[in-house]
Amino acid sequence: MSLLKRIEKKDTAPTLPPPSSAGSGGTANPPPASQMARQMQTPAPPVDKLVELRARLLSKIIAELDPKLDIGRADELRRSIEELFNQFLAEEPDIVLGRVERQRLLEQLTAEIMGLGPLEPLLRDTTITEVMVNGPNMIYIERNGKIERVSARFDSDMHVMRIVDRIVAPLGRRVDEGQPYVDARLPDGSRVNIIIPPLALNGPTITIRKFSKIPLTADDLIQRGAFNKEFDEFMKACVKARLNIVVSGGTGTGKTTMLNIFSGYIPNDERILTIEDAAELQLRQEHVVSLESRPKNIEGRGEITRGDLVINALRMRPDRIIVGECRSGEALDMLQAMNTGHEGSMTTVHANTPRDALHRLETMVLMAGFDLPLKAIREQISGAVDLIVQLERMRDGTRKITNVAEIQGMEGEVIISQEIFRWESGGVKDGKVLGQLRATGIRPKFIEKIESYGIFLPPNIFGLDPRFYQ
16 A cells, blocks of 8 residues: 555544535536546646645645644644644645645645654554655655555655654753754654664654654564473563663664563562653653663753663662663663662663674673773673573564573683574474574573562473473
Protein backbone atom coordinates (compact mmCIF):
# COMPACT_ATOMS: atom_id res chain seq x y z
CA MET A 1 0.00 0.00 0.00
CA SER A 2 1.47 3.35 -1.04
CA LEU A 3 2.03 6.20 1.40
CA LEU A 4 -0.72 8.26 -0.28
CA LYS A 5 -3.26 5.46 0.14
CA ARG A 6 -2.26 5.03 3.77
CA ILE A 7 -2.84 8.72 4.40
CA GLU A 8 -6.26 8.54 2.73
CA LYS A 9 -7.19 5.50 4.77
CA LYS A 10 -6.09 7.05 8.06
CA ASP A 11 -7.46 10.56 7.58
CA THR A 12 -9.09 12.04 10.62
CA ALA A 13 -10.53 15.29 9.23
CA PRO A 14 -14.00 15.00 7.65
CA THR A 15 -14.00 14.98 3.86
CA LEU A 16 -15.79 17.74 2.04
CA PRO A 17 -18.98 16.78 0.17
CA PRO A 18 -18.78 16.96 -3.64
CA PRO A 19 -20.32 20.09 -5.16
CA SER A 20 -23.98 19.78 -6.08
CA SER A 21 -25.64 20.98 -9.27
CA ALA A 22 -29.00 21.58 -7.55
CA GLY A 23 -30.22 25.06 -6.72
CA SER A 24 -29.88 26.49 -3.29
CA GLY A 25 -33.56 26.19 -2.53
CA GLY A 26 -34.13 22.53 -3.48
CA THR A 27 -32.88 19.19 -2.20
CA ALA A 28 -29.82 18.10 -4.12
CA ASN A 29 -29.71 14.66 -5.65
CA PRO A 30 -26.40 12.81 -5.39
CA PRO A 31 -24.29 13.29 -8.51
CA PRO A 32 -24.09 10.35 -10.90
CA ALA A 33 -21.17 7.94 -10.67
CA SER A 34 -19.60 9.33 -13.87
CA GLN A 35 -19.53 12.85 -12.41
CA MET A 36 -17.95 11.61 -9.16
CA ALA A 37 -15.35 9.71 -11.15
CA ARG A 38 -14.46 12.89 -13.08
CA GLN A 39 -14.06 14.76 -9.77
CA MET A 40 -11.78 12.05 -8.45
CA GLN A 41 -9.73 12.15 -11.66
CA THR A 42 -9.22 15.93 -11.73
CA PRO A 43 -5.62 16.42 -12.85
CA ALA A 44 -3.41 17.57 -10.02
CA PRO A 45 -1.57 20.88 -10.42
CA PRO A 46 2.20 20.70 -10.99
CA VAL A 47 4.29 19.94 -7.92
CA ASP A 48 5.82 23.43 -7.78
CA LYS A 49 2.34 24.98 -7.87
CA LEU A 50 1.23 22.75 -4.99
CA VAL A 51 4.32 23.68 -2.96
CA GLU A 52 3.63 27.38 -3.48
CA LEU A 53 -0.05 26.91 -2.64
CA ARG A 54 0.76 25.00 0.53
CA ALA A 55 3.21 27.69 1.63
CA ARG A 56 0.65 30.45 1.04
CA LEU A 57 -2.14 28.64 2.83
CA LEU A 58 0.14 27.73 5.73
CA SER A 59 1.20 31.33 6.34
CA LYS A 60 -2.40 32.58 6.09
CA ILE A 61 -3.79 29.93 8.44
CA ILE A 62 -1.07 30.51 11.05
CA ALA A 63 -1.65 34.26 10.87
CA GLU A 64 -5.41 33.85 11.37
CA LEU A 65 -5.41 31.17 14.08
CA ASP A 66 -6.45 32.38 17.50
CA PRO A 67 -3.23 32.63 19.55
CA LYS A 68 -5.26 31.83 22.67
CA LEU A 69 -6.38 28.50 21.22
CA ASP A 70 -5.03 25.66 23.38
CA ILE A 71 -2.85 23.38 21.25
CA GLY A 72 -3.70 20.57 23.62
CA ARG A 73 -7.33 20.67 22.43
CA ALA A 74 -6.55 18.87 19.21
CA ASP A 75 -10.12 18.44 17.94
CA GLU A 76 -10.97 22.13 18.28
CA LEU A 77 -7.68 23.17 16.68
CA ARG A 78 -8.22 20.75 13.80
CA ARG A 79 -11.71 22.19 13.14
CA SER A 80 -10.34 25.73 13.12
CA ILE A 81 -7.63 24.75 10.65
CA GLU A 82 -10.17 23.10 8.36
CA GLU A 83 -12.47 26.15 8.39
CA LEU A 84 -9.60 28.49 7.53
CA PHE A 85 -8.34 26.06 4.90
CA ASN A 86 -11.72 26.01 3.13
CA GLN A 87 -11.97 29.80 3.33
CA PHE A 88 -8.52 30.55 1.92
CA LEU A 89 -8.64 27.80 -0.69
CA ALA A 90 -11.85 29.35 -2.07
CA GLU A 91 -9.86 32.56 -2.58
CA GLU A 92 -7.50 30.75 -4.97
CA PRO A 93 -9.48 30.93 -8.27
CA ASP A 94 -6.64 29.62 -10.42
CA ILE A 95 -6.25 26.39 -8.45
CA VAL A 96 -8.55 23.44 -9.08
CA LEU A 97 -8.02 20.48 -6.79
CA GLY A 98 -9.61 17.05 -6.93
CA ARG A 99 -11.19 15.61 -3.83
CA VAL A 100 -8.17 13.46 -3.02
CA GLU A 101 -5.64 16.27 -3.55
CA ARG A 102 -7.77 18.63 -1.49
CA GLN A 103 -7.92 16.19 1.42
CA ARG A 104 -4.23 15.41 1.20
CA LEU A 105 -3.35 19.11 1.23
CA LEU A 106 -5.51 19.62 4.33
CA GLU A 107 -3.75 16.73 6.07
CA GLN A 108 -0.34 18.15 5.19
CA LEU A 109 -1.21 21.59 6.53
CA THR A 110 -2.68 20.09 9.70
CA ALA A 111 0.50 18.05 10.21
CA GLU A 112 2.64 21.16 9.65
CA ILE A 113 0.75 23.16 12.27
CA MET A 114 0.01 20.47 14.87
CA GLY A 115 2.73 17.88 14.31
CA LEU A 116 5.94 17.06 12.51
CA GLY A 117 4.95 17.74 8.92
CA PRO A 118 5.78 14.98 6.40
CA LEU A 119 6.86 12.70 9.26
CA GLU A 120 3.39 12.54 10.84
CA PRO A 121 1.92 9.73 8.69
CA LEU A 122 5.14 7.76 9.09
CA LEU A 123 5.04 8.10 12.87
CA ARG A 124 1.38 7.02 12.92
CA ASP A 125 2.11 3.89 10.90
CA THR A 126 2.53 1.14 13.50
CA THR A 127 4.38 -1.14 11.07
CA ILE A 128 7.30 1.30 10.80
CA THR A 129 10.01 0.94 13.45
CA GLU A 130 12.51 3.58 12.29
CA VAL A 131 12.35 6.81 10.29
CA MET A 132 15.51 8.22 8.68
CA VAL A 133 15.62 11.68 7.09
CA ASN A 134 18.73 12.21 4.93
CA GLY A 135 18.15 15.83 4.00
CA PRO A 136 14.92 17.25 2.58
CA ASN A 137 14.56 14.96 -0.45
CA MET A 138 15.38 11.52 0.95
CA ILE A 139 13.31 9.81 3.65
CA TYR A 140 13.79 6.13 4.48
CA ILE A 141 11.91 3.85 6.84
CA GLU A 142 12.52 0.48 8.41
CA ARG A 143 9.68 -2.05 8.27
CA ASN A 144 10.01 -5.69 9.33
CA GLY A 145 13.75 -5.24 9.65
CA LYS A 146 14.15 -3.99 6.07
CA ILE A 147 14.97 -0.43 4.93
CA GLU A 148 12.99 1.17 2.10
CA ARG A 149 12.63 4.66 0.67
CA VAL A 150 9.28 6.47 0.77
CA SER A 151 7.87 9.22 -1.43
CA ALA A 152 7.40 11.74 1.39
CA ARG A 153 9.77 14.70 1.32
CA PHE A 154 10.41 18.14 2.75
CA ASP A 155 10.33 21.36 0.73
CA SER A 156 13.80 22.55 1.73
CA ASP A 157 16.49 22.48 4.40
CA MET A 158 14.62 25.25 6.22
CA HIS A 159 11.51 23.10 6.25
CA VAL A 160 13.47 20.29 7.93
CA MET A 161 14.93 22.74 10.46
CA ARG A 162 11.44 23.96 11.43
CA ILE A 163 10.53 20.38 12.32
CA VAL A 164 13.85 19.94 14.15
CA ASP A 165 13.11 23.01 16.28
CA ARG A 166 9.65 21.64 17.04
CA ILE A 167 11.24 18.43 18.35
CA VAL A 168 14.00 19.91 20.52
CA ALA A 169 12.39 23.12 21.80
CA PRO A 170 10.02 21.46 24.33
CA LEU A 171 13.02 19.63 25.83
CA GLY A 172 15.03 22.79 26.39
CA ARG A 173 17.65 21.70 23.88
CA ARG A 174 19.07 23.37 20.80
CA VAL A 175 20.61 22.54 17.44
CA ASP A 176 22.77 25.19 15.76
CA GLU A 177 26.33 25.74 14.53
CA GLY A 178 27.60 25.73 18.11
CA GLN A 179 25.79 22.44 18.90
CA PRO A 180 25.27 20.73 15.53
CA TYR A 181 24.03 17.39 16.89
CA VAL A 182 21.76 16.36 19.74
CA ASP A 183 19.85 13.41 21.21
CA ALA A 184 16.19 14.05 21.95
CA ARG A 185 12.88 12.21 22.30
CA LEU A 186 9.31 12.56 21.15
CA PRO A 187 6.39 12.78 23.60
CA ASP A 188 5.68 9.05 23.13
CA GLY A 189 9.25 8.15 24.15
CA SER A 190 10.63 7.54 20.66
CA ARG A 191 14.35 8.30 20.49
CA VAL A 192 15.58 11.00 18.12
CA ASN A 193 19.07 11.85 16.92
CA ILE A 194 19.62 15.06 14.92
CA ILE A 195 22.76 16.25 13.14
CA ILE A 196 22.88 19.28 10.86
CA PRO A 197 25.32 20.95 8.44
CA PRO A 198 28.24 21.53 8.31
CA LEU A 199 28.67 18.10 9.89
CA ALA A 200 25.90 16.49 7.82
CA LEU A 201 26.73 17.04 4.16
CA ASN A 202 23.33 15.84 2.86
CA GLY A 203 21.46 18.45 4.87
CA PRO A 204 19.70 18.22 8.25
CA THR A 205 19.55 14.53 9.18
CA ILE A 206 16.99 13.05 11.57
CA THR A 207 16.92 9.48 12.85
CA ILE A 208 13.87 8.41 14.86
CA ARG A 209 13.77 5.07 16.65
CA LYS A 210 10.07 4.53 17.19
CA PHE A 211 8.68 2.82 20.23
CA SER A 212 5.52 0.83 20.11
CA LYS A 213 2.50 2.39 21.81
CA ILE A 214 2.11 -0.97 23.55
CA PRO A 215 5.58 -2.14 24.66
CA LEU A 216 6.64 -5.60 23.57
CA THR A 217 6.33 -8.29 26.23
CA ALA A 218 8.33 -11.44 26.82
CA ASP A 219 5.50 -13.48 25.27
CA ASP A 220 5.72 -11.35 22.11
CA LEU A 221 9.44 -12.04 21.77
CA ILE A 222 8.99 -15.74 22.50
CA GLN A 223 6.47 -15.92 19.64
CA ARG A 224 8.96 -14.12 17.38
CA GLY A 225 11.68 -16.58 18.29
CA ALA A 226 13.99 -14.12 20.06
CA PHE A 227 14.32 -16.58 22.97
CA ASN A 228 12.41 -19.44 24.60
CA LYS A 229 10.33 -19.94 27.74
CA GLU A 230 13.21 -21.58 29.61
CA PHE A 231 15.38 -18.51 29.15
CA ASP A 232 12.51 -16.25 30.21
CA GLU A 233 12.02 -18.23 33.42
CA PHE A 234 15.76 -18.07 34.04
CA MET A 235 15.89 -14.27 33.60
CA LYS A 236 12.92 -13.74 35.93
CA ALA A 237 14.85 -15.59 38.62
CA CYS A 238 18.06 -13.62 37.93
CA VAL A 239 16.31 -10.24 38.20
CA LYS A 240 14.38 -11.16 41.34
CA ALA A 241 17.60 -12.48 42.91
CA ARG A 242 19.22 -9.07 42.28
CA LEU A 243 21.96 -10.13 39.85
CA ASN A 244 23.77 -7.35 38.02
CA ILE A 245 23.02 -7.66 34.30
CA VAL A 246 24.66 -6.16 31.21
CA VAL A 247 22.74 -6.31 27.92
CA SER A 248 25.18 -6.26 25.00
CA GLY A 249 24.66 -5.90 21.26
CA GLY A 250 25.18 -3.79 18.17
CA THR A 251 23.09 -0.86 16.97
CA GLY A 252 19.45 -1.77 16.37
CA THR A 253 19.64 -5.20 18.00
CA GLY A 254 16.92 -4.43 20.56
CA LYS A 255 19.00 -3.74 23.69
CA THR A 256 16.61 -1.15 25.10
CA THR A 257 13.58 -3.35 24.39
CA MET A 258 15.26 -6.23 26.22
CA LEU A 259 16.21 -3.94 29.10
CA ASN A 260 12.55 -2.90 29.36
CA ILE A 261 11.46 -6.53 29.57
CA PHE A 262 14.07 -7.47 32.18
CA SER A 263 13.24 -4.41 34.30
CA GLY A 264 9.59 -5.49 34.23
CA TYR A 265 10.56 -8.43 36.46
CA ILE A 266 11.68 -6.11 39.27
CA PRO A 267 9.24 -6.38 42.23
CA ASN A 268 6.84 -3.46 42.62
CA ASP A 269 7.97 -2.69 46.16
CA GLU A 270 11.46 -1.57 45.07
CA ARG A 271 12.62 1.97 44.27
CA ILE A 272 14.04 2.16 40.72
CA LEU A 273 16.17 4.97 39.28
CA THR A 274 16.71 5.19 35.53
CA ILE A 275 19.50 7.29 34.00
CA GLU A 276 19.52 8.11 30.28
CA ASP A 277 20.58 10.74 27.77
CA ALA A 278 17.05 10.77 26.33
CA ALA A 279 14.41 9.09 28.47
CA GLU A 280 13.13 6.10 26.51
CA LEU A 281 12.75 3.29 29.02
CA GLN A 282 9.11 2.38 29.62
CA LEU A 283 8.99 0.84 33.08
CA ARG A 284 5.59 -0.19 34.38
CA GLN A 285 6.38 -0.18 38.10
CA GLU A 286 4.91 2.54 40.30
CA HIS A 287 8.03 3.65 42.18
CA VAL A 288 10.26 4.81 39.31
CA VAL A 289 12.39 7.98 39.22
CA SER A 290 13.61 8.91 35.72
CA LEU A 291 16.72 11.07 35.38
CA GLU A 292 17.92 12.62 32.11
CA SER A 293 21.34 14.09 31.39
CA ARG A 294 21.71 17.63 30.05
CA PRO A 295 24.09 18.96 27.37
CA LYS A 296 26.00 22.23 27.57
CA ASN A 297 24.08 25.44 27.07
CA ILE A 298 24.92 28.08 24.47
CA GLU A 299 27.62 29.44 26.78
CA GLY A 300 29.26 26.05 27.10
CA ARG A 301 28.16 25.55 30.70
CA GLY A 302 25.55 23.61 32.63
CA GLU A 303 26.37 20.11 31.33
CA ILE A 304 25.14 17.22 33.50
CA THR A 305 26.55 13.86 32.40
CA ARG A 306 25.26 10.34 33.03
CA GLY A 307 28.19 9.87 35.39
CA ASP A 308 27.06 12.87 37.44
CA LEU A 309 23.56 11.39 37.62
CA VAL A 310 24.87 7.99 38.72
CA ILE A 311 26.76 9.65 41.58
CA ASN A 312 23.68 11.66 42.55
CA ALA A 313 21.48 8.55 42.31
CA LEU A 314 23.51 6.91 45.09
CA ARG A 315 22.14 9.60 47.45
CA MET A 316 18.53 8.93 46.45
CA ARG A 317 18.13 5.60 48.27
CA PRO A 318 17.79 3.42 45.15
CA ASP A 319 17.07 -0.29 45.27
CA ARG A 320 17.98 -0.58 41.59
CA ILE A 321 19.89 1.68 39.21
CA ILE A 322 19.27 1.24 35.49
CA VAL A 323 21.59 3.12 33.12
CA GLY A 324 20.05 3.24 29.65
CA GLU A 325 23.45 2.93 27.98
CA CYS A 326 27.07 3.05 29.14
CA ARG A 327 29.21 4.79 26.54
CA SER A 328 32.04 6.43 28.46
CA GLY A 329 33.36 7.21 31.95
CA GLU A 330 30.02 6.63 33.70
CA ALA A 331 30.84 2.90 33.46
CA LEU A 332 33.21 3.32 36.43
CA ASP A 333 30.51 4.92 38.58
CA MET A 334 28.07 2.19 37.52
CA LEU A 335 30.51 -0.58 38.49
CA GLN A 336 31.19 1.06 41.83
CA ALA A 337 27.45 1.29 42.49
CA MET A 338 27.08 -2.43 41.71
CA ASN A 339 29.98 -3.20 44.06
CA THR A 340 28.70 -1.09 46.96
CA GLY A 341 25.33 -2.61 47.75
CA HIS A 342 23.19 -1.58 44.79
CA GLU A 343 22.74 -5.09 43.48
CA GLY A 344 20.25 -5.87 40.77
CA SER A 345 21.36 -2.96 38.59
CA MET A 346 21.29 -3.14 34.79
CA THR A 347 22.79 -1.36 31.80
CA THR A 348 23.48 -1.82 28.10
CA VAL A 349 26.72 -1.60 26.09
CA HIS A 350 27.61 -1.74 22.42
CA ALA A 351 29.59 -4.91 21.70
CA ASN A 352 29.55 -7.91 19.37
CA THR A 353 30.19 -10.67 21.91
CA PRO A 354 30.17 -11.04 25.73
CA ARG A 355 33.99 -11.04 25.68
CA ASP A 356 33.96 -7.82 23.65
CA ALA A 357 31.52 -6.34 26.19
CA LEU A 358 34.09 -6.95 28.94
CA HIS A 359 36.79 -5.23 26.86
CA ARG A 360 34.41 -2.31 26.20
CA LEU A 361 33.79 -1.91 29.93
CA GLU A 362 37.54 -1.82 30.53
CA THR A 363 37.96 0.89 27.88
CA MET A 364 35.07 2.96 29.23
CA VAL A 365 36.46 2.83 32.77
CA LEU A 366 39.76 4.19 31.44
CA MET A 367 37.76 7.01 29.79
CA ALA A 368 36.80 8.23 33.28
CA GLY A 369 40.26 9.80 33.46
CA PHE A 370 41.70 7.85 36.41
CA ASP A 371 45.07 6.13 36.08
CA LEU A 372 43.93 2.70 37.29
CA PRO A 373 45.91 -0.50 36.70
CA LEU A 374 44.22 -2.91 34.29
CA LYS A 375 44.06 -5.66 36.91
CA ALA A 376 42.16 -3.39 39.30
CA ILE A 377 39.67 -2.50 36.56
CA ARG A 378 39.10 -6.16 35.74
CA GLU A 379 38.60 -6.96 39.42
CA GLN A 380 35.96 -4.22 39.56
CA ILE A 381 34.19 -5.67 36.50
CA SER A 382 34.34 -9.31 37.66
CA GLY A 383 33.09 -8.33 41.11
CA ALA A 384 30.24 -6.21 39.78
CA VAL A 385 28.82 -7.98 36.72
CA ASP A 386 27.07 -11.32 37.13
CA LEU A 387 25.51 -11.88 33.71
CA ILE A 388 25.95 -10.67 30.12
CA VAL A 389 23.08 -11.16 27.65
CA GLN A 390 24.18 -10.86 24.02
CA LEU A 391 21.79 -9.77 21.24
CA GLU A 392 22.27 -9.96 17.50
CA ARG A 393 20.37 -8.77 14.47
CA MET A 394 20.08 -11.57 11.93
CA ARG A 395 20.28 -11.32 8.14
CA ASP A 396 16.48 -11.42 7.83
CA GLY A 397 16.10 -8.44 10.18
CA THR A 398 14.97 -10.41 13.24
CA ARG A 399 16.61 -9.95 16.62
CA LYS A 400 17.77 -12.94 18.65
CA ILE A 401 19.53 -13.62 21.91
CA THR A 402 22.67 -15.43 20.79
CA ASN A 403 24.66 -15.85 23.99
CA VAL A 404 24.19 -15.66 27.75
CA ALA A 405 27.41 -15.71 29.78
CA GLU A 406 28.05 -15.86 33.52
CA ILE A 407 31.01 -13.89 34.90
CA GLN A 408 32.68 -16.29 37.33
CA GLY A 409 35.56 -14.16 38.63
CA MET A 410 39.28 -13.74 38.00
CA GLU A 411 41.97 -16.26 37.18
CA GLY A 412 45.27 -14.46 37.38
CA GLU A 413 44.66 -11.25 35.43
CA VAL A 414 41.93 -12.66 33.18
CA ILE A 415 38.17 -12.43 33.71
CA ILE A 416 36.61 -15.89 33.50
CA SER A 417 33.21 -16.27 31.85
CA GLN A 418 31.06 -19.30 31.12
CA GLU A 419 28.28 -19.74 28.54
CA ILE A 420 24.91 -20.75 29.96
CA PHE A 421 22.83 -20.40 26.78
CA ARG A 422 23.98 -20.34 23.16
CA TRP A 423 22.19 -19.77 19.84
CA GLU A 424 22.38 -22.80 17.57
CA SER A 425 21.82 -21.87 13.94
CA GLY A 426 19.59 -24.04 11.75
CA GLY A 427 20.44 -22.38 8.44
CA VAL A 428 18.19 -20.22 6.28
CA LYS A 429 14.88 -21.22 4.70
CA ASP A 430 12.76 -18.96 2.46
CA GLY A 431 14.84 -16.00 3.60
CA LYS A 432 14.19 -16.71 7.30
CA VAL A 433 17.00 -17.50 9.73
CA LEU A 434 16.32 -20.76 11.56
CA GLY A 435 17.69 -21.88 14.90
CA GLN A 436 17.01 -21.73 18.60
CA LEU A 437 18.54 -20.75 21.94
CA ARG A 438 19.78 -23.83 23.79
CA ALA A 439 21.21 -24.40 27.25
CA THR A 440 24.85 -25.49 27.30
CA GLY A 441 24.29 -27.98 30.12
CA ILE A 442 26.25 -25.95 32.66
CA ARG A 443 24.70 -24.95 35.98
CA PRO A 444 25.77 -21.37 36.83
CA LYS A 445 27.68 -20.67 40.04
CA PHE A 446 25.23 -17.95 41.08
CA ILE A 447 22.41 -20.51 41.34
CA GLU A 448 23.04 -20.57 45.10
CA LYS A 449 22.25 -16.86 45.29
CA ILE A 450 19.03 -17.41 43.32
CA GLU A 451 18.01 -20.23 45.67
CA SER A 452 18.74 -18.02 48.71
CA TYR A 453 15.78 -15.93 47.54
CA GLY A 454 13.55 -18.99 47.63
CA ILE A 455 13.63 -19.44 43.84
CA PHE A 456 14.37 -22.99 42.67
CA LEU A 457 14.82 -23.48 38.94
CA PRO A 458 14.26 -26.94 37.46
CA PRO A 459 17.47 -28.58 36.15
CA ASN A 460 16.01 -28.98 32.64
CA ILE A 461 16.28 -25.19 32.16
CA PHE A 462 20.05 -25.68 32.00
CA GLY A 463 19.77 -28.81 29.84
CA LEU A 464 20.48 -31.13 32.79
CA ASP A 465 18.84 -34.46 33.60
CA PRO A 466 16.49 -33.84 36.55
CA ARG A 467 17.09 -37.39 37.88
CA PHE A 468 20.53 -36.33 39.12
CA TYR A 469 19.00 -33.49 41.20
CA GLN A 470 16.20 -35.35 42.97
